[in-house]
Structures are given as structure tokens and as C-alpha cells.
Amino acid sequence: MSKLVVATTSLAGCFGCHMSLLDIDERILDLIELVEFNKSPINDIKTFTKQCDIGLIEGGCCNSENIHVLKDFRKNCKILVSLGECAIMGGLPALRNGIPIEECLAEAYLDGPTVKGNIHKILPNDKELPMLLDKVYPCHEVVKIDYYLPGCPPRADLIWDVLVALVTGDEMKLPYEVVKFD
Amino acid sequence: MSRKITIEPVTRVEGHGKVTIHIDHEGKVTQTRLHIVEFRGFERFVQGRPYWEAPVLVQRLCGICPVSHHLAAAKALDVIVGAGTGDGLTPTGEKMRRLMHYGQFFQSHVLHFFHLVSPDLLFGVDGDPAIRNIIGVAMKHKDLAVQGVMMRKFGQEVIKVTAGKKIHGTGAIPGGINKNLSIEERDFLLKGDDPLNAEKMVEWAQGALDFFKGYHKANKDFIDNFSRFPSSSMSLVREDGALDIYHGLLRAVDADGKKILNDIDCQDYLKYVGEEVKNWSYMKFPYLLALGETNGWYRVGPLARLNTCDFIPSPLAQKEFEIFKAYTNGKPNDMCMHYHWARLIETLHAAEMIRELLNDSDLQGDDLVTKGTKQKEGVGLLEAPRGTLFHHYRINDDDQIEMANLIVSTTNNNIPMNNAVNYVATREMTGNHEITEGMMNAVEVAIRAYDPCLSCATHAMGKMPLEIKLYDENDNLISKKFK
Ligand code: SF4
Numbered sequence: 001m002s003k004l005v006v007a008t009t010s011l012a013g014c015f016g017c018h019m020s021l022l023d024i025d026e027r028i029l030d031l032i033e034l035v036e037f038n039k040s041p042i043n044d045i046k047t048f049t050k051q052c053d054i055g056l057i058e059g060g061c062c063n064s065e066n067i068h069v070l071k072d073f074r075k076n077c078k079i080l081v082s083l084g085e086c087a088i089m090g091g092l093p094a095l096r097n098g099i100p101i102e103e104c105l106a107e108a109y110l111d112g113p114t115v116k117g118n119i120h121k122i123l124p125n126d127k128e129l130p131m132l133l134d135k136v137y138p139c140h141e142v143v144k145i146d147y148y149l150p151g152c153p154p155r156a157d158l159i160w161d162v163l164v165a166l167v168t169g170d171e172m173k174l175p176y177e178v179v180k181f182d
Numbered sequence: 183m184s185r186k187i188t189i190e191p192v193t194r195v196e197g198h199g200k201v202t203i204h205i206d207h208e209g210k211v212t213q214t215r216l217h218i219v220e221f222r223g224f225e226r227f228v229q230g231r232p233y234w235e236a237p238v239l240v241q242r243l244c245g246i247c248p249v250s251h252h253l254a255a256a257k258a259l260d261v262i263v264g265a266g267t268g269d270g271l272t273p274t275g276e277k278m279r280r281l282m283h284y285g286q287f288f289q290s291h292v293l294h295f296f297h298l299v300s301p302d303l304l305f306g307v308d309g310d311p312a313i314r315n316i317i318g319v320a321m322k323h324k325d326l327a328v329q330g331v332m333m334r335k336f337g338q339e340v341i342k343v344t345a346g347k348k349i350h351g352t353g354a355i356p357g358g359i360n361k362n363l364s365i366e367e368r369d370f371l372l373k374g375d376d377p378l379n380a381e382k383m384v385e386w387a388q389g390a391l392d393f394f395k396g397y398h399k400a401n402k403d404f405i406d407n408f409s410r411f412p413s414s415s416m417s418l419v420r421e422d423g424a425l426d427i428y429h430g431l432l433r434a435v436d437a438d439g440k441k442i443l444n445d446i447d448c449q450d451y452l453k454y455v456g457e458e459v460k461n462w463s464y465m466k467f468p469y470l471l472a473l474g475e476t477n478g479w480y481r482v483g484p485l486a487r488l489n490t491c492d493f494i495p496s497p498l499a500q501k502e503f504e505i506f507k508a509y510t511n512g513k514p515n516d517m518c519m520h521y522h523w524a525r526l527i528e529t530l531h532a533a534e535m536i537r538e539l540l541n542d543s544d545l546q547g548d549d550l551v552t553k554g555t556k557q558k559e560g561v562g563l564l565e566a567p568r569g570t571l572f573h574h575y576r577i578n579d580d581d582q583i584e585m586a587n588l589i590v591s592t593t594n595n596n597i598p599m600n601n602a603v604n605y606v607a608t609r610e611m612t613g614n615h616e617i618t619e620g621m622m623n624a625v626e627v628a629i630r631a632y633d634p635c636l637s638c639a640t641h642a643m644g645k646m647p648l649e650i651k652l653y654d655e656n657d658n659l660i661s662k663k664f665k
Contacts, residue, residue, distance in 0.1 A: 012220070016245020016349045022293075023348055025335040029328070032317050042297070043315035065219065092242040095227040104223030108466075112225060112587050113574065114457045115466065117475070126462035128202060128217045153245065153349050182350065 004053040004167055007077060008040040011066040012093050012136055013059025016153040017084040018042065021056070023156035031160075034167050039076075048076040054166055055080045057145075060090040061137045065130040074143040081162065082138075082145045085152040085181055090136040092152075097135040150174075152182045201603055201625055209613040214604040216596075216629065218465035225586045233259060233577045236586070237354055240573070243590070246293070248350050249286035249341055250566035250591075253279055253428070254573040257562030259356035262577060264554020267449055267561075268429040274547035275358035280428050281539045282344035282353055283564070287427060288383070288532040289337025290567040291484075291525050294633045295390060296330025299522060302630075303397050307623050326393075329386055332377050339378070340536060343367040358551035365546065372540045380537035384498065387530040391502060394526050409518040409602045409628040412437035413479070414470075415486035416594065418565050419445065423492030425531065427565035433490045434470060434480055439514050443470060448563040451572060457589065467596050468589055479597035482569025483632060484524035489514040496538070499531035518602055521631045566591045568633050592634045602628040 010018060018041065024031065038052050039045050055077030061067050074080060085091040096104055109115055109123050139145050149162055158178055165172035204213040228239055237255040241248035256279070261267050271279070297316040304323060305314045313322065320327035338348045343363060345351025353359055372380055398405045414437060418430035432451065434443035443454060457466040458475045469478030480486070488507075494500045506527060509515070515524075539545065559576040569591035576585040606628040610621045 012222070014242050014245040014248075016242070016248065019245045019349055022297075022334065023338060025331055026328070028331060029320055029324075032320060037317060043317060045312070045315075062222070063220070092239060093222050095239075096223045099223070099227055101223070104226040105221070107226035107229075108221070108223065109459045112457075113452055113585070114455060114468070114587060114589060115459055117456050118459045122459045122461050124221070124459070124461055124464045126217070128200060128215075128462060129219050129464065132221060152242070156348075 003034065003036040005038050005050060006035045006040070006054045006056065006163070007038045007048065007052045007073065008042070008056040008083075009058065009069055009073060010041060011057065011059035011070060011087070011139075012062035013084065013086040013091070015041075015058070017056075017058035017086075020084075020151075020153035020156050021159050024160045025156070027160055031163065035163065048072070052077045053079060054163075056083045057081065057087045057139050058083050059086045060094065060139060061133060061142055062093055063130040063132050067133075067137075067142055070139060070142050079146045079166065080139075080143065081147045081149055082140065083149050083159070084154055085150065087139045087145075088148050088150065089138045094136040094138075101132055101134065150179050150181070154178075201607075201629075203607045203611060205611060209611070211604070211608045211611050214600070214607045215462055216600050216603050218463045218596075221464040225588060228583050228586045230582050233262060233575065233581055233583050234356055236573075236575060236583065237356075238350070238352055240586075240588070241350055243588075245349055247286060247290050247566050247568065247591075249282055249345065250564060250571050251573070252345070252351065253283055253354055254562045254564050254566070254571045255575075256354035256356060257429070257564060258560040258573045258575050260358075260552075260562070261449070261560025262557050262575065263356040263552075264556055265357040265552040266554070267447075270552050270554070271358055272547065272549040272552055273544040274362050275550055275552065276428075277539055277542060277544050278344050278359040278362060278550075279354055281363070281536065281545065282341055282351075283428050284532045284535045284539065285337045285340025285344065287337075287567050288387075288529060288536065289334045289341065291529040291532065292330060292333040292337060292390075294567075295394075295522065295526060295529070296326070296333070298630060298633075300326065300330070302623075302627055303394075307627055329377075329390070333383060333386055333390075336371075336378055336380075336383050337532075340371060343371065355551065357553060360550065362547060362550065363540075363545040368540055368545065371536070380533065380540055383533040384530070384537055387526070387533040388498065391523075391526040391530055394523060398523065405519045405523075406517050409605045409631070410516055411518070411601055411605060412514075412516040413481045413598055413601075414442060415489035415514055416443065416480045416482050417487040417490045417570055418448070418563060419491050420495070421445075424495045425487055425491040425493070425528075426495075427487075427528075429564065432563065432570070435490050435514060437514060437516065439489075439512075442473065449561050451561060451563065451574070455572075455589070457593075463596075465593050465596050466589075468594050469597075480594070481598045482591055482594040483521060483567075484528050485515060485518075485521045486569065487565060488524045488527065494527070494531055496531050496534035498534055499527055502527045502530060518628065518631045521633070525633070568592055569594050592632070595632045595634065599629055599632050599634060602631070 039048050055073045082088045161172055200217045202215050206212050237252045240255045241251040243251055301314045342348045345353035414434055416434040419433045420426035420430045431445040433445050436442050456471050457468045469475050494503045562573045571591050572589035574587040578584045606624050610624055
């Protein structure tokens with residue numbers, strides 16, 4: 001049987017969901033027997049080298065680049081999973097959604113107590129920087145998402161169960177207690 | 183014709199960044215920049231939240247070192263609830279937090295060395311990218327991979343018993359901690375089945391350090407001279423000059439070892455540290471006010487800490503510290519790749535401290551929280567795995583956060599990382615019009631030595647594939663390459 005191919009990415013997340021994936025600990029050695037990793041921050045594969053079976057998405061979309069990466073994942077993965085609260089509903093970064101982005105920038109670069117020296121009122125605006133979106137979007141508002149895994153981050157056991165379920169094709173149980181933010 | 187080369191994004195640095203290199207018509211590097219492309223806005227959107235939420239909110243800046251943010255916020259709030267500026271907690275409160283922090287240091291340093299750096303050492307900087315990663319390590323050097331996995335697991339278990347959860351726990355609260363360490367939890371870590379116990383961790387940490395020292399011996403030129411340049415160093419130190427990652431005074435030394443920030447009280451940080459804003463990066467550029475924007479920059483993190491502190495308060499790590507210091511005749515060490523060496527000495531120190539703390543019966547105490555007279559403002563500093571971390575909050579009469587200011591570890595290394603990129607690019611690119619895979623990875627290796635957590639720095643996190651773009655003098659794209 002050929003191995004399922006898995007790709008992962010972190011958009012506007014904190015990487016905690018990826019850390020939780022690593023928290024499957026020794027089972028990571030079993031995992032690499034079961035699946036093959038393609039594009040992912042845990043290896044050096046930077047662009048898709050083949051069509052993937054599973055894409056795990058951490059984080060929502062806060063800038064134009066996140067949108068681009070997410071669409072690329074949709075194109076290259078058969079199944080997309082929103083991993084964690086940021087991907088599912090924007091998570092903590094979405095706390096900015098009620099606030100104009102200008103105010104967030106002003107606080108960080110003009111008004112904070114250690115940027116008093118910014119007398120020329122410089123703001124990051126170089127063309128190398130991606131466009132910030134007006135708000136943080138959950139992934140399913142940008143592309144179709146097939147599965148949602150709750151938690152901030154989802155527990156390692158849950159991530160393991162999902163991968164095993166997807167590999168074996170068995171249906172997975174999501175007990176009531178895990179359907180929560182934290 | 184002059185060209186611009188864009189490398190984006192860099193992988194295996196946790197976070198998002200992008201490198202641009204400008205080259206003139208003779209192939210001379212004229213400008214290099216490490217752009218940080220993520221922005222979150224935490225400082226603004228925590229305004230209006232009740233202050234006690236800060237430790238659980240702000241740690242979501244970073245899932246790799248959440249404990250550092252959790253504790254730095256808690257330390258700032260200690261001041262606000264009148265529990266003193268770092269020394270006012272009960273012994274149980276302070277030691278539980280310290281144990282949590284050493285657990286985090288251990289797991290974060292281990293993750294960096296085994297998962298991110300060892301592939302470069304084992305397979306070479308220009309090794310096959312398909313295997314130059316932790317999965318490749320697991321397939322070719324299973325013992326080493328198992329050690330890395332189990333050491334990280336141990337650190338995460340320490341965090342779990344102190345913070346309640348491996349990632350984004352809730353252990354620290356303003357003025358103290360919400361649980362102590364049960365005897366069962368203690369024994370689980372102290373006497374756990376092989377290899378999951380503190381004794382084995384000390385042994386394996388020493389082993390990882392010896393592995394690195396062996397590599398250093400065989401690859402002296404690379405480790406000593408790759409991306410090397412002098413700088414000032416900053417970190418907290420204990421009152422007696424010892425390395426202390428949880429609490430201390432702020433010290434900085436220049437490239438010759440002269441103190442340029444003489445053990446100041448962290449509550450006064452605003453008098454000494456400022457941040458410059460540049461339009462091409464969301465990450466700010468901190469500097470010492472007394473020396474100004476151009477000369478006031480400094481390094482933080484493992485290498486800087488070993489440059490500022492006078493000794494390490496645990497025997498095995500102190501022995502290694504002496505060897506490390508002797509290598510530069512006691513002068514500050516400016517060799518970028520020695521970050522890895524320093525990081526492994528600290529890993530050993532963390533393992534020793536975990537072992538020592540687990541044997542301390544104060545952890546079973548039940549006096550968990552200190553109360554005092556409410557203040558309006560508080561500053562919390564600590565040494566995160568990647569360097570000095572500043573949290574500063576002010577609250578209003580309704581106990582809402584009114585102002586939050588964060589200078590995260592990686593931000594403190596902004597200029598050093600930019601200089602490292604410049605150093606490597608100038609060396610590798612000058613007169614060289616062909617962009618090789620090895621060259622691109624060399625830039626990444628230089629950045630990776632600082633273990634940048636671009637998640638923290640930009641209050642974001644992401645992966646970084648590599649894209650190279652060539653531009654001519656007028657910024658017209660003439661060629662593009664991915665890897
Ligand atoms: S869901 Fe939580 S752990 Fe995952 S990326 Fe978001 S903040 Fe981090």
C-alpha cells in the first residue's frame with residue numbers, strides 16, 4: 001500500500017498546533033511509517049512536489065499571503081483539515097476584528113512607550129510586506145474545508161486519532177468534551 | 183545592470199520571513215534585508231481585557247515558547263497586584279514557576295537542536311533537502327531522533343504538571359500559581375521509567391553537548407568563522423552575576439566585555455531601551471538609548487547570556503561554561519555558530535535545575551499566592567529560550583488593560599540577524615551570478631543560529647518555503663526561482 005501524503009502549514013497561527021502534532025512523541029516514528037510528509041514547516045520541502053492526500057491547516061488568514069497559501073493547499077490536497085481554533089474561527093488573532101487595523105498599527109509603531117523615537121511616524125509599508133486584510137478570516141470562509149479539529153491547540157491524541165482515521169478510512173469519534181476552545 | 187534577489191520564505195525557522203538581496207552590475211552586494219511579514223496587533227487588542235486574562239491570552243503569540251509569555255505577563259501582573267517585583271512570591275509560587283520555565287527551556291532548546299539543527303550537521307548544509315530534516319534523521323540516525331523526541335517529551339511533561347497543559351497552560355496567575363506539585367507528579371518526573379526521568383535527561387543533555395563538541399572539533403573553520411561578527415550582548419543576570427533565566431537585573435556588555443548596562447532594575451527598562459521602526463519590516467529594531475539607533479544594538483539569547491553572566495549555578499553546566507569561556511580567553515564570544523554550543527550548555531543547565539527543583543519539598547507547599555496593594559503598572563522581564571523578553575502593562579480603575587508593550591526575544595536579535603544575512607550574502611553572492619541551493623541554505627543557516635521565533639517576533643508564525651527573485655536596477659523582475 002502506498003503511503004498517504006500529508007502537507008501542513010501555519011497561516012496566522014502561533015505554531016502551537018504544530019507543536020501539538022509533535023506532542024504525539026514516540027508515535028512520530030510510527031507516523032512516518034504510515035504517511036509521507038510533503039510541504040511542511042517541519043521539513044525542508046518548500047513547494048508541493050506532488051498531489052497530497054491530507055493538508056493540515058493551522059491559523060486563519062490575516063494577510064494576502066495567507067490567502068494565497070491556503071488556496072494553494074486547496075489545489076494540492078484532497079482533504080483539508082482546519083487544525084485548531086485559529087483555523088476554525090480566527091482564534092486569538094481575530095480579537096482584532098472589532099478594531100480598525102490602523103489603530104493596531106498605530107499602537108505598535110507610533111504610540112507605544114518604546115517607540116517614542118519614531119518622530120517621522122514611520123509605519124511598515126514596504127512593497128515586500130504582504131497586504132494586511134481588514135480582519136482575520138477563518139479558513140472555511142476562504143476555501144472549502146473538509147474537517148475541523150477543535151482545541152487551542154487540539155490535543156496530541158486527537159491529532160493522532162485523526163491521522164489514523166484518515167489513513168485507515170475508519171470513522172473517528174469526536175467526544176463531546178473535546179469540542180471546546182481550550 | 184543591478185539585481186535584487188528575494189529569498190522567501192525561510193523554512194525551519196519557526197515563523198515567517200523573507201530575505202532580499204540587492205546586487206549591482208558588478209555583482210557586488212549593495213543591500214540585504216530580512217523582512218518580517220507578519221503583523222498581529224496584540225498590543226492594541228488586549229486593551230480593554232481584564233488584566234488577569236493577559237497570561238493566557240498573550241501566550242498565544244507563540245506555541246513554541248508559550249510558557250515564556252505566560253510567565254513574563256504573570257511577572258508584570260505580580261507587580262500590579264502588589265506581590266513585588268519578582269521576589270515577593272511564596273517559595274512554592276516561585277519554584278513552581280521556575281520549574282515550568284526550565285521545562286520550557288529544555289523542550290525548546292532540544293526542539294531547536296534535534297529537530298532543526300541536527301539535520302544540517304548530519305547531512306551537511308548543502309545536503310539533499312529531501313532528507314535534511316527531522317524525518318531524515320529519524321530514518322538514518324534513529325537513536326538520535328529517539329533521544330530528541332524523548333527529551334522534548336520530558337520538557338513538555340514538566341510543563342504539563344506545572345502549567346496544567348503542555349501548550350497554553352494556565353499555571354501562573356497574578357501573584358503566584360494555581361497548583362503545587364503532587365508527590366505522584368514529582369516521582370513521575372524524578373523516577374520515571376527509563377528514559378523519562380530527570381537523571382537520564384542530564385545524561386542525554388551532556389551527550390548532545392559532547393556530540394556538538396565533537397562536530398566542532400572536526401569542523402572548526404565552519405563553526406568558528408561562519409557568519410562571525412562582534413556585537414554587544416544583553417541578558418538578565420542574578421544579583422551575584424549568575425545565569426538566571428527567570429528573574430534578575432538587566433545587564434549588557436560590549437564586544438570587549440565592558441559593561442554598558444550595569445545591572446539595572448527591570449522596572450526601569452524604559453530609561454534604557456528604545457525601538458526603531460523601519461518601513462520594510464513589521465519587526466522593530468531595539469537599541470540602547472544611551473548608544474543610539476546606529477550603535478545601540480545588541481545580541482540576546484544563549485550566546486549573549488553566556489557573554490554577560492559570570493557563572494552558571496549548576497555544577498556540570500558550570501564546568502562546560504569554563505571550557506566555553508576559555509575558548510575565547512574570557513572575552514565575549516562573537517561566533518554566531520557558537521549559539522548552538524551555548525544553547526546546549528543551557529540545555530544541560532536546565533536539566534540539572536529540573537533535577538534539583540524536583541528534590542525541593544517547597545514544591546509541595548500550599549501557600550500559592552501573594553496578595554498586596556494594587557498598583558497601576560508593572561513590568562515583567564525574563565530570559566526566554568531565545569533571549570530577553572519584555573512585558574509591560576498598565577491598567578485602569580476598572581481593572582482593564584489600558585496599555586501593553588511587548589519586546590519579544592527575537593525582536594531583540596533583529597539587527598544581528600540582518601547583519602548575519604548581510605555577512606553570508608556578501609560572502610556567497612559577490613561576483614556570483616548563479617544562485618545555488620547551498621547558498622540559499624547558507625542564508626537560512628545563518629538566521630537559524632539565532633533560533634528566531636518569528637511567531638513571537640511578529641506575533642505570528644508560519645512556514646517559509648524559499649523563493650528567489652532577481653530584479654534589475656529599476657526593480658524589474660528578470661528571473662525567479664523556487665526551491
Ligand atoms: S489554535 Fe491555539 S495553538 Fe493553534 S495556532 Fe491558534 S493559538 Fe496557536
